[in-house]
Amino acid sequence: MFELSLDLVLLLAGAAFAAGFVDAIAGGGGLITVPALMLAGLPPAQALATNKVQGVFGAATAAISYARRGLVDLRQQTGAAAVAFAAGLCGALLVTWLPAQALRYGLPVVLIGIAAFFALRPGLDDTDRMRRIAPAAFTATVVPIVAFYDGLVGPGTGSFFMLGFVMLAGYGILKATAHTKLLNFASNLGGLVAFAAVGKPLWLVGAVMALAQIGGAMLGARLAMRTGARVIKPLLVVTSTALALRLIWQLL
Template identity: 55%
Template structure:
């Protein structure tokens, strides 16, 4: 039975703070929070459920901060966030029925591909470019799929949303970051609702980490708005590669099992 001592809660608060800062700029906050909770002795299912609770504070704080400075219209993007939430509900429900080994297998390589795309694309900046997918197709096609993935598995959701907003919707990096956090908030709400109904949420841990996430996300979003593409692009590439390495380093990764490593 997990016991949340004061020392553990302090460390988890700091993990939430760091994750919120990173996630508000480039996504990948789960790379910090999930391992931190597992190392603290929290069972995997409760770690996933609690992670969705504390992530609400980070994505909500970042969304509000970006909206206050005019980088995203929350009311206008509300339907798209609902699509992300609906996809996440379905993903979280199916997570209990369908093994996620195939996702674990391909995800690191997808993240490396995303890092290469952003790293080698020379003209990415704050200026919007040509849209390659219609607004309706993006909102009702691409967004629910990523929301589904977030509810079912999760790591790299921010990177996938960033890639979609930049490559398909033609957004500049700062605008893409702002919209990514709001859609991530929507998918967090959907997945959290499912985990809440299954009793997989540790409220004390989630609220303490959520406080850290709220502060970190506020600082991270302000930092991103001040530095713009100059900091978003390299951090996005770094986070994507670091998350890929973290997943490949897991002894339970299917590729390592198949290779006998």
């Protein structure tokens, strides 16, 4: 029987704070919180469901923080967010019907590729570049694919959104980070709605972690806005690589 002791509350709150900080800058917060929840004694499905509860608060906090600094117009993203919500919901609902495990075999290679791209590609900074795809086309293609993946599998979603905004939308690193957060919130929320029906998240645990996640997200967003690509790029490389290594370890 899972019991929420004081020691466990402190452990999970600390993990959520760190995850919120990392996620607001480069994504990958689930790399911290999901193992912490499983270490606390939750089965994998319930850990994923509970992680969605606290994750939506961190993503929402980061999105609002970036919007207040004028780095993203959340109103202009409402259509894309609605698409992300629906796709995340569908992905989570179909998690038992589609071969999600097969995707995990190729995911480490993709994540390492993303890490190498941001580490080695010259000229990646906070300066916008040539746009290769119209916003409507981006919303119709990249957003549903990544959000569906978020509901179906999850790890690396922020990195995939970042790559899309940088490579296709032509955004600089900081602007891409800011635009990722509302979409990540929406796909997380869609996944949470589905998991609430089947995964039975622990709402009290999720609420405790959400408070810490908000604090971490506010601090992380503030640091990212102050330093831009100088901190976002290295952290994105580190989190993508760490997530790839963790997935390889799980598969082996």
